[in-house]
Amino acid sequence: MDNNERTKDNEKAKMDLKEYCRRSDLHLQQNADGRWIKPKAKFTLNDDQKKDVCEWVHELKMPDGYASNFGKCVDKKHLKLFGMKSHDCHIFMQCLIPVAFSALPKPIWKPLTELSLFFKDLCSIVLKEDHLRQMEKNIPLILCKLQRIFPPGLFDSMEHLMIHLPYETRVCGPIQYRWMYPFERFLNKIKKTIKNKSRVEGSICQAYLAQEISYFAFHDFESHVLSSNNRVDRNDDLIKKNATQPTLSVFNLSGRSYGKKKGNIRWLDDKEVVAAQLHVLINCDEVKPFLNLYEKAWRDTYNDLTYDIIDKQIEADFPRWFKEYVNSNPQEISQDSYLQILVMGPLRQARSWSVYFANGYKFHTASCGEGKSTYNSGVCVSGTGQDGTISEFYGVLKEII
Incomplete structure (x- = not known):
């Protein structure tokens, strides 16, 4: 996106936010008793929306080892989340914010989604320098959009830190090699070794020395002896x-x-047997030369074949052609080769x-x-x-x- 398109997009976002604020009637209201009522901010969720979010998070399933069980962090009675670890907050901020807060109005939901995508891109495995430079230009605009929505008390030094993260990543490299999760886990492991709370440093040193001695002693054991080294x-x-x-x-x-x-x-039925045989033949390295030979023969016969047509032809006819080719050319196939058994198909x-x-x-x-x-x-x-x-x-x- 060039500068002109980015400027037009920012101007459109500003106009949408102004129009939303004008229509939302964000001012004190007086009820029939004469008391003034302060309306709730538009970025808050009502009880029904909070209930939907809590039920969604409670039923959410993540891949094994990707995050903790979010279902244990939901308080359905008070409609709030609690007990989330730092890594769980990291996953929630990167992946779940756009879905969890989709009930918010679009002028509020869109900046939150842009912030979520910013952290997701920043923590990617592969980073490009030109993309990081574009992120340096986009994050101040995202924060300006958020400052139009949330109160000033929310924005402190931590929110300002996001402006420097793309430059830091561009200079120092991917974040995975510099964040604090390994050290936090190590500190948690060390805290569990404390036995004498009046001599904390002594307990940690003794436990750490015992672990190091055990670690080096296991190098002298046989390989079949289970230890932390060959776990x-x-x-x-x-x-x-x-x-x-x-x-x-x-x-x-x-x-x-x-x-x-x-x-x-x-x-297996007939369809499953054909699928299994085709899968084995296509993914077998020893069959690749014959597959290339079959594809070349079809291309020499028909010059205007597309990849889709060739793939369909391989699925329909290659197992039969491969069986006939192996049986009719025994001089190219050694007698003890497994290819002669492979053409017979699966059980x-x-x-x-x-x-x-x-x-x-x-x-x-x-x-x-x-x-x-x-x-x-x-x-x-x-x-x-x-x-x-x-x-x-x-x-x-x-x-x-």
Whole structure:
């Protein structure tokens, strides 16, 4: 956005706010008894709106390990939030403000949303210098919009600090390497080691020395001895690669199931068998040369094929073509190759689980997570669009096979 467009947008926001204040009748009112009543500010929520926000936060589910259970921080009796940790406030400010305060009038809701997006962009993993320079220009305007809404007592040195954050990020780097969460957790851990409150510093030093001695002593133990050094992660996926019996790359991925040892056994229908076979062939590195050969043959035959047409042709005909090619060209396929077994397709008998660990994350199906306080059934898959650009497709896990 250039300077002219930004100026027009700011002027429009000012006019909208002035018109809103003119129509909202923000002045003292006199009732029938002759008493003067001070109306509530327009940025406050009534009891029904507060109740809706509290119920929404109480039923809100976050991914496992992303935030605390917000349902425990809701007081439905007094219609307020309490006991939120600093990280929970951070998540609420970045992601939940635009939804929680959507009942407010647009001239008030819009600056709050811009402030929420400002912090969300500031805490991103990838930052660009030109984007940070634009944020330096936008944050004073956002604060000016907020000063037109909220009382002057709200704005102190902490609110003014936001003006300097983009410049600090541009000079020092991403915020993830400089914020205080690791140190706050470390201080909380240290406070728990205090046994003698009259000698606080002595208790902390003795506990810290004992931990350091134990940490270095564990280096002399055997690898099978469990300690803080080789502790298994909470979402460990048990990466085991069998070097004596190599398999195809698509079957050598890390991951482990949870629950029943053998899972729920069921039979796949014809549509599911075709989908499973196509998924394995497309995602197997050993099959990629044959997939490229099939795609090249179609492009040589038809020059004006689009990505969408090629993808549909691969879904419809590639498994059959791959089977015929492997059977008719045995000289290109070694006798002990797993490709000869791969063309036979999957078994119809399959096992399904409700919980699965993969890539350091915990996934469960939507039905399994109905009674849980976390939501781990959402998945995101990267794919290539018709114009060759990479897009992200979102979905919900119904079953893990």
